[in-house]
Amino acid sequence: MGSETVVLGQKVLAPDTAPAPASTFFIFGASGDLTKRLLLPSLYNLANEGVLVDDFAIVGVDRVEQSEEDYRAYLTDEVANLPGHLDTEGETWKWLISRIGYVAGDFEDPATYGRIRERLERRRQQTGNAVFYLAVAPRFFATISEQLGAAGLLKEEPETFRHVVVEKPFGTDLPSARALNRRLLAVADERQIYRIDHFLGKETVQNMMALRFGNGIFEPIWSKEYIDHVQITAAETVTVEQRGRFYDATGALRDMVPNHMFQLLAMTAMEPPNSFDADAVRTEKTKVIEAIRHMRPNDAIGAAVRGQYRAGFVNGQAVRDYRAERDVDPESRTETYVALKCFVDSWRWNGVPFYVRTGKALAVRRTEIAIQFKRAPGVLFRHLPTALKPNLMVIHVQPDEGVSLRFAAKVPGRKVKLSEVEMDFKYADYFKAAPSTGYETLIYDCLCGDPTLFQRADTIEAGWEAVEPIIEAVSGGEDEVQFYSAGSNGPAMADVMLAQDGFQWLPLERERR
Numbered sequence: 241m242g243s244e245t246v247v248l249g250q251k252v253l254a255p256d257t258a259p260a261p262a263s264t265f266f267i268f269g270a271s272g273d274l275t276k277r278l279l280l281p282s283l284y285n286l287a288n289e290g291v292l293v294d295d296f297a298i299v300g301v302d303r304v305e306q307s308e309e310d311y312r313a314y315l316t317d318e319v320a321n322l323p324g325h326l327d328t329e330g331e332t333w334k335w336l337i338s339r340i341g342y343v344a345g346d347f348e349d350p351a352t353y354g355r356i357r358e359r360l361e362r363r364r365q366q367t368g369n370a371v372f373y374l375a376v377a378p379r380f381f382a383t384i385s386e387q388l389g390a391a392g393l394l395k396e397e398p399e400t401f402r403h404v405v406v407e408k409p410f411g412t413d414l415p416s417a418r419a420l421n422r423r424l425l426a427v428a429d430e431r432q433i434y435r436i437d438h439f440l441g442k443e444t445v446q447n448m449m450a451l452r453f454g455n456g457i458f459e460p461i462w463s464k465e466y467i468d469h470v471q472i473t474a475a476e477t478v479t480v481e482q483r484g485r486f487y488d489a490t491g492a493l494r495d496m497v498p499n500h501m502f503q504l505l506a507m508t509a510m511e512p513p514n515s516f517d518a519d520a521v522r523t524e525k526t527k528v529i530e531a532i533r534h535m536r537p538n539d540a541i542g543a544a545v546r547g548q549y550r551a552g553f554v555n556g557q558a559v560r561d562y563r564a565e566r567d568v569d570p571e572s573r574t575e576t577y578v579a580l581k582c583f584v585d586s587w588r589w590n591g592v593p594f595y596v597r598t599g600k601a602l603a604v605r606r607t608e609i610a611i612q613f614k615r616a617p618g619v620l621f622r623h624l625p626t627a628l629k630p631n632l633m634v635i636h637v638q639p640d641e642g643v644s645l646r647f648a649a650k651v652p653g654r655k656v657k658l659s660e661v662e663m664d665f666k667y668a669d670y671f672k673a674a675p676s677t678g679y680e681t682l683i684y685d686c687l688c689g690d691p692t693l694f695q696r697a698d699t700i701e702a703g704w705e706a707v708e709p710i711i712e713a714v715s716g717g718e719d720e721v722q723f724y725s726a727g728s729n730g731p732a733m734a735d736v737m738l739a740q741d742g743f744q745w746l747p748l749e750r751e752r753r
């Protein structure tokens with residue numbers, strides 16, 4: 241994994257990250273939303289951290305005809321207007337912007353790649369290394385890669401690298417993901433392809449491996465013998481916003497499950513890898529995703545709930561019906577929420593349900609993994625008026641990253657009375673986190689040639705293989721999309737799904753002590 245930290249006493253860790261090798265970072269889609277909102281701020285944060293060397297350069301590629309000066313002025317304006325805006329008057333921005341160039345051209349025009357080649361030739365004195373970041377609509381992923389290949393730009397000379405970063409969504413189903421993998425692998429080696437899943441850039445997701453494999457106390461109880469069930473939640477308050485066209489054709493299941501949600505599940509359920517070697521880690525994660533039980537058509541009833549938001553209030557702001565959103569079909573049956581009951585058919589997890597839920601326009605923004613343990617034998621405390629809640633470990637991915645553990649303690653006094661208490665570790669209490677969009681680690685790792693946190697072809701395909709039967713099962717007409725009010729915890733049927741198994745979702749709105 242990318243950066244290491246050095247523990248000095250208890251608090252404030254100094255980053256100890258080696259600078260990334262010199263390279264030219266080409267951004268296809270240089271005038272797009274992702275570039276200005278996430279990529280440039282991440283590169284700024286990396287520059288601020290001091291991990292970009294003087295011979296690092298960025299070249300934007302987009303169809304807008306403009307000079308390099310105009311592109312730099314455009315970017316400066318755009319990033320200055322972002323919420324939590326970057327300091328465009330400061331030294332870091334000056335350093336970064338002086339390294340930004342621009343190539344105008346159509347992605348489908350071979351002449352564009354001739355200009356990119358010239359640009360790389362001019363940079364040869366500094367470096368032959370290049371990253372091609374495809375911040376473009378998915379229909380261009382294969383085309384651009386093939387054009388790069390045809391122009392000889394993916395050929396690696398000794399001691400140089402050529403990496404391609406592919407954004408999401410990676411396919412819309414299994415056949416399209418397979419076809420995309422085939423086309424990419426026809427022009428580049430697997431080791432050159434970096435399929436991004438930005439959830440893997442989140443600090444607490446990476447912390448899962450430290451938590452599980454760096455501590456003696458958790459791993460021995462991390463199995464069906466001690467764990468009752470797992471709940472994985474990615475709740476968002478945002479609506480579909482301006483993305484109606486993409487989202488209405490996609491839905492929550494395709495948008496979030498085969499990638500982000502299954503990555504969280506894989507981090508939770510994977511076996512210890514033999515080392516931190518990228519393939520050792522990715523092989524273990526892929527094995528988990530491959531072991532997710534495939535749903536059969538009738539299984540969907542009771543194991544999958546799809547929801548769609550109706551008008552309501554999120555954080556006091558009025559939200560309209562999903563069906564009234566821009567570019568959304570007024571009779572849309574697309575889900576903006578999905579809850580699933582999954583099983584991982586492995587020795588370790590046999591019979592343990594993994595409940596997964598994700599949705600938009602919910603009460604709060606909260607991404608977490610909750611591990612509910614089996615109850616202790618209750619014989620000693622059977623006289624108590626209410627049964628104690630089982631132990632619960634929650635890995636808080638966002639916001640307020642950390643880990644908490646619920647357990648029972650005696651209430652002070654002469655009578656034996658127990659109460660649930662919570663131990664809570666918050667990252668912010670121990671570590672000074674550098675400002676982050678979540679893309680920094682991923683970009684840094686790609687520059688350093690470390691694909692551990694990127695998805696391999698087989699991982700992506702395994703994700704779609706598990707999701708396809710769910711899509712088929714829920715599109716057979718039996719399942720109806722359930723409505724929920726914007727600002728709520730999601731559709732009531734999702735609660736019924738857990739209640740049938742004797743469980744309850746953790747409330748989205750709850751205080752963390």
Ligand SMILES: NC(=O)C1=CN([C@@H]2O[C@H](COP(=O)(O)OP(=O)(O)OC[C@H]3O[C@@H](n4cnc5c(N)ncnc54)[C@H](OP(=O)(O)O)[C@@H]3O)[C@@H](O)[C@H]2O)C=CC1
Pocket residue numbers: 268269270271272273274275277301302303304345346347348374375376377378407408409
């Ligand atoms: N935006 C986000 O928050 C996130 C985006 N992503 C992914 O990142 C990728 C990019 O998304 P986003 O930045 O929103 O997309 P945008 O549409 O905002 O950006 C794409 C850019 O490519 C340009 N372009 C389109 N066609 C061509 C062409 N034939 N030749 C040259 N330039 C062209 C567009 O120009 P024009 O505007 O003129 O069409 C635009 O400037 C997508 O795969 C998306 O799924 C992933 C996570 C988050």
Ligand SMILES: O=C1O[C@H](COP(=O)(O)O)[C@@H](O)[C@H](O)[C@H]1O
Pocket residue numbers: 408438476478495607678
């Ligand atoms: O990839 C996506 O992720 C975001 C959620 O990411 P987060 O880092 O903000 O939690 C989601 O809103 C979007 O629909 C999806 O495409």
